[in-house]
Amino acid sequence: MSGESRNLWLIVFKNFINSFKPRQIRGNHMGKDYIGNAYYEIPANPREGKRKPTRWYNPAKGLDFQDPIPSEWEAWLRMRRPEPPTEEEIAKNVAIAQMKKLNAAKIEEKRLAEGGSLPSIPERGHNSFPTYPEYTPGDPENKGNR
Template identity: 50%
Template sequence: MANKPTRDVIGIIFKNFWKSLRPRQFRGDYIGEDYFGNKYYEIPANPSIGKRKPSRWFEPADKEAFDQELTAEWEAWLRGRREEPPTREELVKNLQIMDMKKRNAAELEATYAKGKDDKALPKQVDGPTIGTFPKYKEYEFIPGKEPPEK
């Protein structure tokens, strides 16, 4: 008769306990920093111990502020939507685009605000607006009550 491997529950428990005593990596590797001053860290995946995904987090520049801003590139990296962290050149390019959009928005706001002439803003139409509907006497306005008389 061939020797069949049996499940030794006590042995499995002891082996898992012994593996749990091994030192683990608690400090992450420094990956980078964004222009807000946030620092990003990662503990890489280790499939040999059952860790399939890397652990990623950031330390905010101001630890007291709860409304932290993150760049879209770093947020995508944190959530695992991109494998590689963003490069410095990519961050600078997107910051320049963001500044250009802010300048353009300020110019448009100044153009519309200073003139307030008929050409800058569309005219208000007098009369019925969108969302007004005809009212009929035979329909109830408030259920169970008679409609108000005009």
């Protein structure tokens, strides 16, 4: 083969050297949630072959990805919504969640005041399946009754 060809080992060596250089990722700051997580985005650029934006978040100091992120921001991160949530939307959803907690506590107090007991937890294991009087597991006489 004559002509210029790419030197594979030179490309591999350049990529290896470049892998040690710190990446300069600078995204647009899109917002912050009530936990303290900061959200960023690098917009899509079809001219460079990038069809989707890149989105990520940096957790608040000391949390290190331990707490779940709010559902509005998670939907934005997973590309389910094109625009980040607004402060008003987040405040409205937090108020609805608090109202639901209060209503659930009131219903529980009312149920206990009426003499209701705690809900029973179903028993787990092989005894929790329904039993029928006409069928006994392991009985050889019942094999043909299917």
